Amino acid sequence: MGYTALITGASTGLGGVRALQVSGGGVSGGLVARDEHRLRALADELRGSRERAEVIAADLTTAEGLERVAARLADDDRPIDILINNAGFGVYDGFERSDIAAERRLHELLSWAPLRLSHAAVPGMLQRGRGWILNVASVAAFTPTGTYGAAKAAVVSLSRSLNARYRARGVRVTALCPGLLDTEFHERMGLDHLPRLPRMAWADTSRVAREGLRALSRGRSVMISDWRYRLVAPLTRVLPDRLLERVSTTNEGGPL
Numbered sequence: 001m002g003y004t005a006l007i008t009g010a011s012t013g014l015g016g017v018r019a020l021q022v023s024g025g026g027v028s029g030g031l032v033a034r035d036e037h038r039l040r041a042l043a044d045e046l047r048g049s050r051e052r053a054e055v056i057a058a059d060l061t062t063a064e065g066l067e068r069v070a071a072r073l074a075d076d077d078r079p080i081d082i083l084i085n086n087a088g089f090g091v092y093d094g095f096e097r098s099d100i101a102a103e104r105r106l107h108e109l110l111s112w113a114p115l116r117l118s119h120a121a122v123p124g125m126l127q128r129g130r131g132w133i134l135n136v137a138s139v140a141a142f143t144p145t146g147t148y149g150a151a152k153a154a155v156v157s158l159s160r161s162l163n164a165r166y167r168a169r170g171v172r173v174t175a176l177c178p179g180l181l182d183t184e185f186h187e188r189m190g191l192d193h194l195p196r197l198p199r200m201a202w203a204d205t206s207r208v209a210r211e212g213l214r215a216l217s218r219g220r221s222v223m224i225s226d227w228r229y230r231l232v233a234p235l236t237r238v239l240p241d242r243l244l245e246r247v248s249t250t251n252e253g254g255p256l
Helices: 013-023 036-048 063-073 100-128 146-169 185-189 205-217 227-237 241-248
Strands: 003-008 027-033 053-057 082-085 131-136 171-177 222-224
Touching: 003 013, 003 063, 013 027, 013 036, 013 082, 013 205, 027 036, 036 053, 053 063, 063 100, 082 100, 100 131, 100 146, 100 171, 131 146, 131 205, 146 171, 146 222, 171 205, 205 222, 222 227
Parallel strands: 003 027, 003 082, 027 053, 082 131, 131 171, 171 222
Antiparallel strands: none
16 A cells, blocks of 8 residues: 655755655655745656655745645645654754744744644544654754754643654654754755764764655654664753853854
């Protein structure tokens, strides 16, 4: 039996890798992002592997874009079996200097959009007795990393709640929490100095994507990806917040 996935933030980084991996297992993909040109290039790549790909160019920080994608998820005539909430960005400036409009867009994309799209997807999934939602969060959810960490913490809490409530009815929800990934995320924030960090500090995007999908299939509510971050995760519960804040942010306040 074939499945249909819808992936937000699909045009770049982890979203693009995950779109290709999902398509390889008999799953057709719906691709959502702002950049239609890059989406269509990815769709062409998927078609080259004999998979069908639907392109939805939408800005999820706008009401019109978000509701258009929500309507697609709620369409019972074209059911979505797997929702992957991957879209995101970060605010580089420290809290005392950041633009409040940018802060609002960050929270709307990182925490409100996953909630809204999950809300649109869950009723149909429950009716069909099956469904999977993967919310891409971050290890920043467990550390004092400003508004970025706060938004990701909301995603982790939402995922745990939905998984606890609906897993017995066939709907599984997982928060994937990666650390540093070698994608365009930090470059778009203007953190050009981060690539000079030791190579071992960066996790492989393909491995992170595989771990997330594996955790989702097993019904885990939270998955901290990459063994290095799983090793240090317990420290976030015992180290002082002031120390965690210093080691988990850049000098300018941007999240790692």
